[in-house]
Amino acid sequence: MANMVEKRAVIGVLIEDESGALARVVGLFSGRGYNIESLTVASIDPEARLSRITIVTTGTADVIEQIKAQLARLVPVHRVRDLGADGPCVARELAMVKVVSTGETRTEGLRIADAFRARVVDTTSGSFVFELTGTADKVDAFVDLMRPLGLAELSRTGVAAMARGPGVL
Amino acid sequence: MDATPQMTDAAYDAKPTRTLNGAEVVMRVLSELGCEVVFGYPGGAVLPIYDALFQQSAVRHILVRHEQAAVHAAEAYARSTGKVGVVLVTSGPGATNAVTGLLDALMDSIPLVCLSGQVPTHLIGNDAFQEADTTGITRPVTKHNYLVKRAEDLAPVLREAFEIARSGRPGPVLVDLPKDITVGPAPLNPEGKRRERAHPPRLDPEREAIRAAVRAMKAARRPLLYTGGGVINSGPQASTALRQLADMTGFPVTSTLMGLGAYPTTDRQFLGMLGMHGSYEANLATHGCDVLVALGARFDDRVTGRTNAFSPHSFKIHADIDPAQINKIIHVDVPVLGDVGRTIEAMIAEWRDIPDEAPNLDAWWRQIEAWRAIDSFGFRQDTAPSAIIRPQHAVRRLYEIVRESGRDAFVSTEVGQHQMWAAQHFQFDKPNRWLTSGGLGTMGYGLPAAVGAQVANPDALVIDIAGEASTLMNIQELGTIAQYRLPVKLFILNNRYMGMVRQWQELLHGSRYSQSYSEALPDFVRLAEAFQGKGLRATHVGELDAVIREMLAHDGPVVADICVAQDENCYPMIPSGAAHNEMLLGPEQQAQAASVTQAGMALV
Numbered sequence: 001m002a003n004m005v006e007k008r009a010v011i012g013v014l015i016e017d018e019s020g021a022l023a024r025v026v027g028l029f030s031g032r033g034y035n036i037e038s039l040t041v042a043s044i045d046p047e048a049r050l051s052r053i054t055i056v057t058t059g060t061a062d063v064i065e066q067i068k069a070q071l072a073r074l075v076p077v078h079r080v081r082d083l084g085a086d087g088p089c090v091a092r093e094l095a096m097v098k099v100v101s102t103g104e105t106r107t108e109g110l111r112i113a114d115a116f117r118a119r120v121v122d123t124t125s126g127s128f129v130f131e132l133t134g135t136a137d138k139v140d141a142f143v144d145l146m147r148p149l150g151l152a153e154l155s156r157t158g159v160a161a162m163a164r165g166p167g168v169l
Numbered sequence: 170m171d172a173t174p175q176m177t178d179a180a181y182d183a184k185p186t187r188t189l190n191g192a193e194v195v196m197r198v199l200s201e202l203g204c205e206v207v208f209g210y211p212g213g214a215v216l217p218i219y220d221a222l223f224q225q226s227a228v229r230h231i232l233v234r235h236e237q238a239a240v241h242a243a244e245a246y247a248r249s250t251g252k253v254g255v256v257l258v259t260s261g262p263g264a265t266n267a268v269t270g271l272l273d274a275l276m277d278s279i280p281l282v283c284l285s286g287q288v289p290t291h292l293i294g295n296d297a298f299q300e301a302d303t304t305g306i307t308r309p310v311t312k313h314n315y316l317v318k319r320a321e322d323l324a325p326v327l328r329e330a331f332e333i334a335r336s337g338r339p340g341p342v343l344v345d346l347p348k349d350i351t352v353g354p355a356p357l358n359p360e361g362k363r364r365e366r367a368h369p370p371r372l373d374p375e376r377e378a379i380r381a382a383v384r385a386m387k388a389a390r391r392p393l394l395y396t397g398g399g400v401i402n403s404g405p406q407a408s409t410a411l412r413q414l415a416d417m418t419g420f421p422v423t424s425t426l427m428g429l430g431a432y433p434t435t436d437r438q439f440l441g442m443l444g445m446h447g448s449y450e451a452n453l454a455t456h457g458c459d460v461l462v463a464l465g466a467r468f469d470d471r472v473t474g475r476t477n478a479f480s481p482h483s484f485k486i487h488a489d490i491d492p493a494q495i496n497k498i499i500h501v502d503v504p505v506l507g508d509v510g511r512t513i514e515a516m517i518a519e520w521r522d523i524p525d526e527a528p529n530l531d532a533w534w535r536q537i538e539a540w541r542a543i544d545s546f547g548f549r550q551d552t553a554p555s556a557i558i559r560p561q562h563a564v565r566r567l568y569e570i571v572r573e574s575g576r577d578a579f580v581s582t583e584v585g586q587h588q589m590w591a592a593q594h595f596q597f598d599k600p601n602r603w604l605t606s607g608g609l610g611t612m613g614y615g616l617p618a619a620v621g622a623q624v625a626n627p628d629a630l631v632i633d634i635a636g637e638a639s640t641l642m643n644i645q646e647l648g649t650i651a652q653y654r655l656p657v658k659l660f661i662l663n664n665r666y667m668g669m670v671r672q673w674q675e676l677l678h679g680s681r682y683s684q685s686y687s688e689a690l691p692d693f694v695r696l697a698e699a700f701q702g703k704g705l706r707a708t709h710v711g712e713l714d715a716v717i718r719e720m721l722a723h724d725g726p727v728v729a730d731i732c733v734a735q736d737e738n739c740y741p742m743i744p745s746g747a748a749h750n751e752m753l754l755g756p757e758q759q760a761q762a763a764s765v766t767q768a769g770m771a772l773v
């Protein structure tokens with residue numbers, strides 16, 4: 001019997017920079033009903049015209065295999081890898097968090113930011129913009145703590161990831 | 170400057186001294202790639218291509234009457250020849266009309282290249298006249314698609330499109346061609362290397378997988394070969410190998426709808442089609458086998474029924490060229506990635522190499538023969554001349570009379586009950602002769618498919634076994650048939666109902682026949698005449714044979730309106746979501762089966 005337990009997977013994809021390439025990936029996920037928890041993409045080699053996509057998804061082991069096989073079938077896709085296949089991968093996300101507050105709550109926000117090693121990238125008398133890098137869980141925790149302290153706006157990049165060790169995508 | 174006088178024609182062709190425009194490059198590349206026929210329909214955005222087409226003779230154009238039909242015709246052209254089918258449509262409505270056909274080809278693994286016109290690049294995004302986001306619309310219905318934005322990409326993209334269409338799991342590829350690209354100059358062989366595409370499909374199977382598969386096959390007591398459309402895709406040598414494998418192993422063979430003809434359906438080892446409307450013996454063998462060898466088949470839901478009850482006790486081997494098909498629906502024990510023809514050949518070699526005795530299958534065959542004795546496709550035709558024609562009888566007589574004629578026959582179908590009766594009662598001993606819409610089930614496929622098959626095989630007998638409702642979905646193709654004097658035979662099993670819908674309504678919706686009656690039908694005989702063809706009609710059994718013979722004897726197009734029983738249901742039937750051993754049989758087989766099933770169930 002197939003394993004029905006859902007797990008999270010972080011999938012790295014090397015794909016040609018061509019028009020519509022990202023739409024193929026996104027369309028594949030929506031068309032086949034796969035989850036996307038996060039998807040990030042940027043060009044990593046303009047000369048070779050290659051981009052790297054990192055997708056965080058969930059599914060049973062069979063579904064994750066299907067996702068990899070379906071991605072690999074797309075013509076502009078060069079490589080697909082389950083980055084967590086051989087143990088946990090390094091996955092990081094960047095968030096910008098705008099907090100609008102004064103007085104006691106404002107200093108409390110600063111103290112927490114310091115504990116999370118968030119950087120202040122913009123300040124006015126009534127607001128801060130913090131920049132925080134870390135695991136998605138760490139960002140979640142920070143955001144939760146900021147919520148009662150005047151959290152006004154949130155922008156997250158989604159996860160960028162790499163497998164540990166010398167192996168490459 | 171003019172070409173130097175000593176240059177030969179061939180050299181002139183290879184090295185044009187005058188700069189070609191994009192449209193001319195399109196025509197040159199098509200003929201370079203071996204394309205002989207294009208199915209298409211003109212319009213503003215493709216006028217430059219039609220102009221270039223007009224000025225050459227290497228590539229022939231078949232003018233259809235609707236772009237959907239162009240795609241179906243190209244599909245049948247491809248399926249009946251093994252070549253890539255080529256379609257040419259204009260921008261906007263031309264391209265959107267092609268969408269159904271493209272998805273049909275994608276589902277059924279048919280190699281196609283569809284060229285579509287597009288507004289000039291500088292107008293894209295402006296809601297220009299007849300602009301459509303064609304690559305956006307067709308992305309999910311093609312294997313790959315392109316928008317050519319630079320003249321130097323044109324020729325390489327066309328060459329790559331053909332390669333992608335025919336390699337690996339075949340499928341449709343669309344190339345969208347803005348008008349400025351086809352009007353402006355374009356290089357036939359641009360400088361500079363294009364990047365190699367990363368993944369050539371694996372063709373030769375892994376040795377280890379073949380070993381594991383054949384080891385299981387040698388140990389089997391109740392084996393079954395479950396063959397599919399992939400054997401046809403692989404080419405005629407795969408069919409030859411399949412026959413050899415069946416012969417040396419003595420294994421029973423069943424096939425999907427798409428695989429019919431890869432193994433001779435008249436052979437004793439053939440159990441008939443499996444699945445929803447498959448034979449009793451094929452489905453019970455699938456349910457009861459201990460080793461199931463899937464060869465180029467994709468475990469479609471029409472085949473598996475309820476997946477957790479599908480072939481519950483078998484060791485499963487799955488040979489497919491597409492890694493995405495492995496474990497997609499049914500978990501298998503041994504996946505074998507590669508071309509199925511080469512896989513079967515490797516299995517044959519391995520079978521010879523393993524010294525073990527071949528398994529004794531006598532008990533298994535005895536069981537199969539007991540199931541077969543039910544005669545699940547059987548029906549009783551009242552032979553009184555005035556009796557109503559049963560549709561199964563019409564197909565059977567058509568087959569028998571065609572066989573007597575000794576002619577090479579290609580059969581297309583529409584979608585519905587008649588399609589299933591054709592699958593059950595027409596016999597095929599060669600691949601590439603059976604043309605049907607399996608995965609998408611597109612009503613209106615059959616008539617344009619007959620056009621494509623007849624264009625590809627001008628001397629063969631081409632018959633569309635049709636339903637009256639489906640036929641009306643692309644009936645305009647009688648115009649194409651008339652224009653090119655294609656001797657296509659449209660054989661309509663006219664039950665005055667969308668029979669397949671009516672059957673489900675009878676069995677599942679309390680006989681409430683909501684909107685499934687074919688009201689206000691045309692007079693098909695006069696319709697044929699209006700399109701310069703011959704119209705024939707049979708209303709009772711006494712007329713049937715004569716109408717079939719007259720149809721075959723006429724060397725032009727014929728529409729035969731065969732008025733058949735209106736209330737006939739197609740059996741056997743596995744209701745969707747049921748298991749193979751929960752099959753519904755026809756009234757004639759039910760009583761007999763009850764006793765056999767008890768015995769059979771004890772075995773499986």
Ligand SMILES: Cc1cc2nc3c(=O)[nH]c(=O)nc-3n(C[C@H](O)[C@H](O)[C@H](O)COP(=O)(O)OP(=O)(O)OC[C@H]3O[C@@H](n4cnc5c(N)ncnc54)[C@H](O)[C@@H]3O)c2cc1C
Nearest residue numbers: 397398399425426427444445446465467490509607608610
């Ligand atoms: C009204 C209706 C009723 C139907 N009832 C039935 C029914 O009772 N029984 C039935 O079987 N079908 C039935 N169908 C058809 C069904 O929907 C599917 O189209 C069909 O079962 C799929 O056939 P297949 O598995 O052979 O796969 P195909 O769709 O033909 O796919 C081919 C497979 O082979 C692989 N392949 C391609 N080329 C190669 C190669 N060179 N080497 C190796 N592998 C290759 C592909 O990756 C794919 O997995 C019905 C359809 C309709 C419209």
Ligand SMILES: Cc1ncc(C[n+]2csc(CCOP(=O)(O)OP(=O)(O)O)c2C)c(N)n1
Nearest residue numbers: 585586587612636637638639666667668669
């Ligand atoms: C384009 C399209 N629309 C609707 C359907 C659903 N459908 C499947 S079979 C069928 C009835 C077909 O009737 P007919 O062509 O007369 O064939 P019969 O079943 O009577 O033999 C319908 C409506 C379909 N398969 N394709």
Ligand SMILES: [Mg+2]
Nearest residue numbers: 636637666668
């Ligand atoms: Mg009908």
